[in-house]
Amino acid sequence: MTDAAETATLAHAAILAAVHATAFPPHERWGIDAISLQLALPGVFGFLHPRGGMLLARVTADEAEILTLAVEPRARRRGVGTTLLTKALAEAHRRGARAVLLEVSVGNTPARVLYDRAGFVEVGRRPRYYADGSDAMILRAVLPC
Numbered sequence: 440m441t442d443a444a445e446t447a448t449l450a451h452a453a454i455l456a457a458v459h460a461t462a463f464p465p466h467e468r469w470g471i472d473a474i475s476l477q478l479a480l481p482g483v484f485g486f487l488h489p490r491g492g493m494l495l496a497r498v499t500a501d502e503a504e505i506l507t508l509a510v511e512p513r514a515r516r517r518g519v520g521t522t523l524l525t526k527a528l529a530e531a532h533r534r535g536a537r538a539v540l541l542e543v544s545v546g547n548t549p550a551r552v553l554y555d556r557a558g559f560v561e562v563g564r565r566p567r568y569y570a571d572g573s574d575a576m577i578l579r580a581v582l583p584c
């Protein structure tokens with residue numbers, strides 16, 4: 440396997456779930472079924488990074504959404520998350536999206552810095568959205584025409 444992220448298919452559902460489980464607390468984990476169901480939906484695509492990262496996203500008309508992004512703790516701060524996000528933005532653009540949305544907890548500094556560096560800006564909030572009572576920030580990035 441090369442060091443580059445590859446397209447994820449239904450055949451990768453188990454490894455995607457395994458990576459996701461390392462990155463999120465138990466109540467936020469997406470299991471094999473949840474990931475398989477997502478990947479089977481129209482407009483959903485994913486990437487798997489061989490160093491231990493995964494991302495799922497969805498394109499609807501001219502807008503995309505990052506559904507989830509996870510990097511194994513042992514693989515962090517080495518550009519895996521940035522590589523996955525960059526690939527997802529390019530794929531969303533290729534599929535016709537002109538903007539990308541996502542949700543992130545106000546307290547999730549690593550993800551907020553990552554998204555900020557990728558050009559995302561806050562466009563809204565969902566108060567007490569997460570189980571720990573924290574707000575979700577809604578972030579949006581505009582893709583080039």
Ligand SMILES: CC(C)(COP(=O)(O)OP(=O)(O)OC[C@H]1O[C@@H](n2cnc3c(N)ncnc32)[C@H](O)[C@@H]1OP(=O)(O)O)[C@@H](O)C(=O)NCCC(=O)NCCS
Binds near residue numbers: 515521548550
């Ligand atoms: C957020 C996450 C995906 C980042 O993955 P990653 O592979 O470590 O990200 P990168 O190595 O590409 O980091 C890119 C930049 O983000 C910022 N960043 C990443 N982790 C950070 C941290 N712990 N503290 C501060 N900034 C951080 C840095 O600016 C970093 O660049 P640098 O290492 O050159 O300083 C990873 O921490 C993760 O899986 N977290 C748990 C799940 C999660 O929160 N997913 C996002 C939900 S919206």
